[in-house]
Amino acid sequence: MSGVILEITRTKGEETVAIGRAAYEHPLPVRLCHWANAISLFVMVGSGLQIFRAFPSFGAKIPQKDLIHWPKAFAIGGWLGGALQWHLTFMWIYMATGLIYLGYEIFSGNYRQILFTHRDIPGIWPMIRHYFFFGPKPEQREAYNPLQKHAYTTVIGLGVLSVLTGLAIWKPVQLSWLAALMGGFHLARLWHFLIMWAMLAFVLGHLVMVLLHGWNNFISMLTGWKKDPEY
Amino acid sequence: MPAFAGLDVQLNLLGFKLAWTLTLSWRNFVELCESYVQESRKTGMSPEDNKSEAKTSDPSKSQSEEMAQHPAEESSPGEPSSVDSVKVADPRIDEGKFATVTRRELLKVAPIIALGAFAIPSLQESLLKKGLAFSDWASARLFRQLHLAPTFTNDKLTPFEKFPINDYDVDDPGVIFENWSLTVSGAIQKPGEYKLDQIKALPRVRQNTRHVCVEGWDVIGRFGGAKLSDFLTMIGADTSARFITVGCADDYYESLDMPTALHPQTLLCYEMYDQPLTREHGAPLRLSIPTKIGYKQAKYLTDLKVTNVLEKVGYWEDQGYSSFYGL
Numbered sequence: 001m002s003g004v005i006l007e008i009t010r011t012k013g014e015e016t017v018a019i020g021r022a023a024y025e026h027p028l029p030v031r032l033c034h035w036a037n038a039i040s041l042f043v044m045v046g047s048g049l050q051i052f053r054a055f056p057s058f059g060a061k062i063p064q065k066d067l068i069h070w071p072k073a074f075a076i077g078g079w080l081g082g083a084l085q086w087h088l089t090f091m092w093i094y095m096a097t098g099l100i101y102l103g104y105e106i107f108s109g110n111y112r113q114i115l116f117t118h119r120d121i122p123g124i125w126p127m128i129r130h131y132f133f134f135g136p137k138p139e140q141r142e143a144y145n146p147l148q149k150h151a152y153t154t155v156i157g158l159g160v161l162s163v164l165t166g167l168a169i170w171k172p173v174q175l176s177w178l179a180a181l182m183g184g185f186h187l188a189r190l191w192h193f194l195i196m197w198a199m200l201a202f203v204l205g206h207l208v209m210v211l212l213h214g215w216n217n218f219i220s221m222l223t224g225w226k227k228d229p230e231y
Numbered sequence: 232m233p234a235f236a237g238l239d240v241q242l243n244l245l246g247f248k249l250a251w252t253l254t255l256s257w258r259n260f261v262e263l264c265e266s267y268v269q270e271s272r273k274t275g276m277s278p279e280d281n282k283s284e285a286k287t288s289d290p291s292k293s294q295s296e297e298m299a300q301h302p303a304e305e306s307s308p309g310e311p312s313s314v315d316s317v318k319v320a321d322p323r324i325d326e327g328k329f330a331t332v333t334r335r336e337l338l339k340v341a342p343i344i345a346l347g348a349f350a351i352p353s354l355q356e357s358l359l360k361k362g363l364a365f366s367d368w369a370s371a372r373l374f375r376q377l378h379l380a381p382t383f384t385n386d387k388l389t390p391f392e393k394f395p396i397n398d399y400d401v402d403d404p405g406v407i408f409e410n411w412s413l414t415v416s417g418a419i420q421k422p423g424e425y426k427l428d429q430i431k432a433l434p435r436v437r438q439n440t441r442h443v444c445v446e447g448w449d450v451i452g453r454f455g456g457a458k459l460s461d462f463l464t465m466i467g468a469d470t471s472a473r474f475i476t477v478g479c480a481d482d483y484y485e486s487l488d489m490p491t492a493l494h495p496q497t498l499l500c501y502e503m504y505d506q507p508l509t510r511e512h513g514a515p516l517r518l519s520i521p522t523k524i525g526y527k528q529a530k531y532l533t534d535l536k537v538t539n540v541l542e543k544v545g546y547w548e549d550q551g552y553s554s555f556y557g558l
Contacts, residue, residue: 007321008329021321022329028339035343043349055447062393064448080445081551082359088553089362093346172443173380173522173558174373180381185441185449222340223333 002027002110003143005229023229025143025220027110033101034221037159040094041203043086044162045196046076050083058190091166098159113143116153120146140230155202158195165192367555371488374557380496380521383439389450391504396511397444397525399546403510404481404531411515417476417537420467427515430499433457433465437505438496440521442528443558445547454519455502460493468537476541477518478534485529485545487520491557496521499532524556 004024009016026034049070056066077083105111123146129135131147138145144152168179168188182188210218220226324332348354396402412424437455463470475487491497500519501508508514513530520528526547548554 005321006329007323008326009323010326018323019326028336031336031340032343035340036346039343039346051447054445057448060389060393061395061444061448061450081547084445084553085359085363085551088366089359092362092365171370171373171558172441174370174375174378176378176381184381185443189447223336225329225333225336 002030002113008227020228022225022227023143023220023231024224025226025229026224027104027108028224029100029104029108030110031221031224033097033104036093037097037101040090040097041199043076043090044094045200046074047083047086047090048196050075050077051080051087052193054080058186058193088170091163095163098163102156114149114152116146116149120149123147124150142231143229151202151205155199155206158199158202162192162195162199165189165195168192363551363553367553370553370555370557371490374490374522376490376494380440380558383441383451385439385453387451388439388453388504394442394450394452394503394512395444395448398481398511398530399483400481404479406480406510406514406531408515411533413516413532414534415466415536416534418469418472418539419463419537422466425466427501429465430457430462430516431501433461435502436496436498437502438498438521440496440519442521442525444525445552445556453504454498454500455505456498456500456516456519458495459497459499459518460495462499463492463537472537473539474537474541476534476536476538477529477532479529480531480533483529483531483546484543485518485527486541486543486548486554487518487523487527488555491520491522494520494522522557524553524558526552527556 002024006022006024007018008020008022010019050072053070053072053075055061055064056068056070057064058067059065072078075083077086105114123138126135126138127145127147130137164178165182165188167175168182169185169192172179172185172188179185179188182191216227349358408427412426413430414424416422434457435455436458437453439451439453441449441451443449459475463475470489470493473489475489475492476484477486478484487497498519500513500517501515503509503512508517513532516532517530518528518532527545543549544554545552
């Protein structure tokens, strides 16, 4: 159903005029998964950082050389035990929303508007030039421009990797084949950490873009409808 | 692909077709992929789009506009010419009705608020406990008796002096070795005191395994001892019981699920790096369980019991850590 565009009309007495258009961009499953996953990701990162505080290093235990001292105030859980409770509880919500989202996108065909393909490659540079170097605004023909598609496709991949690396750390014996693919438990822990930062980079860019693109765009992730779409 | 099939069915069929081709022949699979790429380059749309009305078609550009901009592009053979199609005006809706629609859609998203229960102090503890219990249940389901923890060659061992020592009370609780025995009780045929020599008489296993601490660090150590399963046989334990519990000289305590207790790599360990355990590492006897997190591998054992009931789970578990914590 996404892709449907309506013309909004107002009737004053005898006259009916068009006052704007609205596009249905985000079906309900997408919206539910978006917010559930956003909340889950917030908890996973917060509790993950608290877990990290227990051994903030990727080297040896003896001698221990800490990478960074992450402040407790910016973590969730209060202590290692608490953080693990949050992390091992919300990971199920995080994984479920991810799977539901992926399944919905594939089986509804909705993925087409967001999946980055080879056809989007030529459009990347004009978009970067426009966003970062004051280049001209490329004509928008679809719901998502090539750079957006790249970001949203990549972050899904990162999400999948965050789960896989997490599972490898949680079950390095029962899922020893998975841990082995990543170079073993010790390295899997590092990949898990790095992927988190890559996802945070996405979140930062995403939030900036949401802020810059105004109320109508933001509200479309709640109601599904975007008033006055650019296309 | 039948034109009448919906997009979701077509996607399924496409997936099966690709997967089937891949199993048949890598070359055929590559050719199939290439044919899709070529066709989509020719028409600007995927073959599936050509064969059915794309539900997500670009609404702002008509077919005729598209043709005008790309005159060199051939339309896919056999399809009726789309040059004559005219852009259809968007359906209309009154603003009042539209407000109703958006309000309803907003309400449909409201269930998300349920996650807020985790922020309510009176509910938080029990919700998190349930979540952790669910993870433990899933871990127990995932555990396989015959799946071995990875073992390593001697060159991968962490040097003994770099093998960390963790405790909850003291590094050395002052065990007197001459008096030491393991007090064994519970659902067993031969309860009583067992001396270290009796445990050493059982077949000795030495293994290089990864020791993972809940804090996040890991080391590879060399552990030697008797299989716990052999010891349980020696004492005539009822292996249909659910748990083993242990008590320690420093008042630490732990429990173990029976499937893990019977796992071939679970050891009553009395050696490290082919030497008797040092005091700080748990002399004279500790648990070595490569399929469990570090805190389950209790040191300075003094008591062992086979039981179906757990009054307490373990020192750290009773503070809120995971009970099963299998790796």
